[in-house]
Amino acid sequence: MGTEFLKIKTVDEAIEIIKKLFKESNIKNNYDNEIININKSLNRVISKNIISNIDFPPFNRAIKDGFAIKAEDSFYATEDDPKTLKIIDRVEAGFFSKKTIKNGEAIEISTGAPIPDGADAIAMVEHTKKKENTVEIFTSVTPNQDIAFKGSDIKKGEIILESGSILSPGKIGAISAQGINEVEVIKKPKISIISTGNELINSTDNLSFGKIYDVNSHSLKNAIISSGGKAINLKNVNDDYDDLKKEIELGLKLSDIVILSGGTSAGMGDILIEVLNELGEILIHGISVQPGKPTIVGKIKYNNNSNNKSNNKSNNKSNNKSNNKSNEKIKIIIGLPGNPVATLIVYYIFIAPEIRKITGFEINKEKNIEKYPISKRIHSESRTQYVLVKLKNNELYPIMKDSGAITSLAIADGYIKIPKSVELIDKGKLIEFYPF
């Protein structure tokens, strides 16, 4: 399919196409899980429900320090007229008493210790006075008071954590109370990154005239990590058809998603389109968005069994079509603009939400999107516009530099969206803030 038929897409159209492509690629469901130790599980996403191994508490236990008694032995006790019970044992947390309490008896007990047989309540230490072998109880205690019963918190076989939970310190704590030390989590999906452009050099190279240091490999890599993915930095390639094709094919072999940056503008360096046209199909070539207009999205049918890519055309004609088809995967190519601000904004707006669906790092929909007043009036463009902002003193400061300005990346805390229908946003208006 030639690109000449592709009209530039609106933001909403582009989002729909990308959503559909990720769904069709089925990366989320094909994706492996992995079992890891809970010591390394912070912020990982569990991939199946975690079921309780044991009743918790595992035994009836004291919630307070005090004396295990029969509640009825405390009835009508007051400060002036305490009830006196005989202390027959003492049990600390981690141990248990072999004795059984009869009327008139008490066992001294500490928080967390198992309730002795015969006892049905705890008289907390603050309401008692211990003498040699007896204790005075100063207040009535009700049956079951200050006892946490076996399984009252959670019963064996119940769900502790639902699939999709992100493992916070507290959630890891809840799992460890079960003696569980391994969890099944979503494996971080690999995403290949290729920076393109003859002008790019690495930080170890000398800066000669006309060259600039590669930014996008670094910023994109870390944006992917932030979305829960694992970035594979492939070679930076020059605007050379064969090199680019070779590197994209390597990316397809290593991962289900290949993200390129650079080489997408309408100018001379435009060879990605040609490579994609050969390898697969271009779904988006241009989005009506500022910055990020030259964004490209492509779909490639990839045969995992062969070492080579499956060529779409020849496959369709081949006799073993069904055989090939079963091993065929839909892989995704994203071509981002070369300039660093546009690259990052397009990634966050169009790509990150889909990566987050795979990794389980979806933005918490239970939370409000925070709004802050904008520090100055801004005009909008004819297309949907995303503007980097700095959040300071509860106000959003738009960073109005051209999208090649790397200092805006150093300053920005996030971005705002200006829909194309809006012509002007007045100073002080509350705007939704999307933090990085």
Next chain:
Amino acid sequence: MGTEFLKIKTVDEAIEIIKKLFKESNIKNNYDNEIININKSLNRVISKNIISNIDFPPFNRAIKDGFAIKAEDSFYATEDDPKTLKIIDRVEAGFFSKKTIKNGEAIEISTGAPIPDGADAIAMVEHTKKKENTVEIFTSVTPNQDIAFKGSDIKKGEIILESGSILSPGKIGAISAQGINEVEVIKKPKISIISTGNELINSTDNLSFGKIYDVNSHSLKNAIISSGGKAINLKNVNDDYDDLKKEIELGLKLSDIVILSGGTSAGMGDILIEVLNELGEILIHGISVQPGKPTIVGKIKYNNNSNNKSNNKSNNKSNNKSNNKSNEKIKIIIGLPGNPVATLIVYYIFIAPEIRKITGFEINKEKNIEKYPISKRIHSESRTQYVLVKLKNNELYPIMKDSGAITSLAIADGYIKIPKSVELIDKGKLIEFYPF
């Protein structure tokens, strides 16, 4: 100093004492920095300003694809009456032209390429039509149009990122544009963790009657990591004076902060107080807070040069007092309650803010604290109360379980504060939400 003189502290008093102790300990300023590769720098905190190595852009460069020209050669050009210029060269990004443009001449140029000598503007490709060796310009171009001048974004020697910045993907991008590949960041402070209690077992042990699995080593470890610290899990110790003292001394050797959990209640297992009284000074023994009342905070003068701790009493009397003093550090002991909910809440409220000051992970003060309506009416207690909550459908659901309930840790998304002056919070009232 005996603990009998210590009155229970209010929440505000406790916060002040802890703040002062951390300040006195000077951990923040004593703390080392380290130099790391930017590939491993995501979410690290830079410890000194990053200064620009180079002008950026490093040369005058084209912002658009098109033709480098003398602007005056385009004046009065229209669609109907274009100006025709001779194409004398072509320059792609990453290369440069050796030619100098004279009047009537143009050099075809792609985005990112250096502006050729003699040119003072770019006529963007959309407003031109290329023929064999000439180009028609259809619109007037102003001088400097679509040129990003050398150093216009940032000049060599200017600050790119201020000390204390947290390295986001964008900020890492900004640094890499400078060819910088190493950054100096705050070294993660080590914090020792000791769980205490005869009832605690590890996940590899069998659950015998009266025992429970240790939760706090795991939840605290990860809470410390979330605050930017590095947790050292020491041995779980039983309620044994010598074992506890030995393990605390190991913690003091390995780190400036030792956090214990368990062994703080008023019951039988209360030996931490004795150990602290021997090693140093107890500043807090009890906070009027629910949960977390039995929290202990201690201060220990520690001599780094000797292998043993410095004994406060003998030091004060020794002849080489000043000599010892110079090597003396103030170290911090925190005793958290044994139950997992209280442990985590006390950590988040009283300790995490101070750890975050050291690690540079301070909560963004530029941001509002979000408020959500509460799902049901809750009564307060006589002391300041912190309640775990689940955030669902933009509403806060208080989790009203006893603080030994580990399922509340599995459910909670954060907590709310109920000041002691408030008796009742009505359903629907907007409450500040502190997410984990």
